[in-house]
Amino acid sequence: KAGVTQTPRYLIKTRGQQVTLSCSPISGHRSVSWYQQTPGQGLQFLFEYFSETQRNKGNFPGRFSGRQFSNSRSEMNVSTLELGDSALYLCASSLQGATGELFFGEGSRLTVL
Amino acid sequence: GQQVMQIPQYQHVQEGEDFTTYCNSSTTLSNIQWYKQRPGGHPVFLIQLVKSGEVKKQKRLTFQFGEAKKNSSLHITATQTTDVGTYFCAGVNAGNMLTFGGGTRLMVKP
Numbered sequence: 420k421a422g423v424t425q426t427p428r429y430l431i432k433t434r435g436q437q438v439t440l441s442c443s444p445i446s447g448h449r450s451v452s453w454y455q456q457t458p459g460q461g462l463q464f465l466f467e468y469f470s471e472t473q474r475n476k477g478n479f480p481g482r483f484s485g486r487q488f489s490n491s492r493s494e495m496n497v498s499t500l501e502l503g504d505s506a507l508y509l510c511a512s513s514l515q516g517a518t519g520e521l522f523f524g525e526g527s528r529l530t531v532l
Numbered sequence: 533g534q535q536v537m538q539i540p541q542y543q544h545v546q547e548g549e550d551f552t553t554y555c556n557s558s559t560t561l562s563n564i565q566w567y568k569q570r571p572g573g574h575p576v577f578l579i580q581l582v583k584s585g586e587v588k589k590q591k592r593l594t595f596q597f598g599e600a601k602k603n604s605s606l607h608i609t610a611t612q613t614t615d616v617g618t619y620f621c622a623g624v625n626a627g628n629m630l631t632f633g634g635g636t637r638l639m640v641k642p
Binding site for chain 2: 521526
């Protein structure tokens with residue numbers, strides 16, 4: 420069974436630009452959660468999507484948004500990038516939901532210059 | 533909001549020594565999970581504890597959930613270089629939100 424796939428793996432953007440990250444969950448998993456990982460803040464929950472609906476949202480500004488498609492693939496978008504958005508963005512899929520066993524992808528490492 | 537604290541932040545051990553990381557929540561948890569992230573890798577699920585006072589073992593790893601369901605620990609016996617990585621606990625509160633602790637980074641000297 421294929422794991423969670425995230426693209427792109429690495430990207431460099433400049434302040435003010437926007438970025439879209441993609442996540443394909445494990446087949447059969449309808450829950451997709453997004454996390455931001457930075458050395459200082461650890462793993463911070465962004466949002467969870469289940470069957471195309473956002474079920475939960477973390478404490479991030481409105482510049483961070485996401486969506487889920489009917490095939491459970493998910494995208495997250497960050498608009499008007501700031502230097503502080505540089506981080507590893509991890510996607511996790513789950514059979515039970517965002518509070519069950521999470522299967523993480525390799526992550527998308529975003530650098531904002 | 534819910535806070536999950538982990539100590540220590542870092543731990544250097546000599547190969548063969550034991551290691552313990554502790555996780556404390558500000559609120560009662562319905563369950564707690566543990567994950568391991570190797571350097572340059574992504575978090576990988578290790579285990580979930582649900583019952584008060586629960587103890588589970590995986591080879592050299594022993595996981596405990598406190599009686600009050602507000603704290604947990606992970607103990608590794610006789611560490612090996614393959615144990616290197618960051619260990620995260622993640623607690624689920626009554627509001628069904630999962631919150632990760634800050635992690636404990638384990639370094640093992642051969």
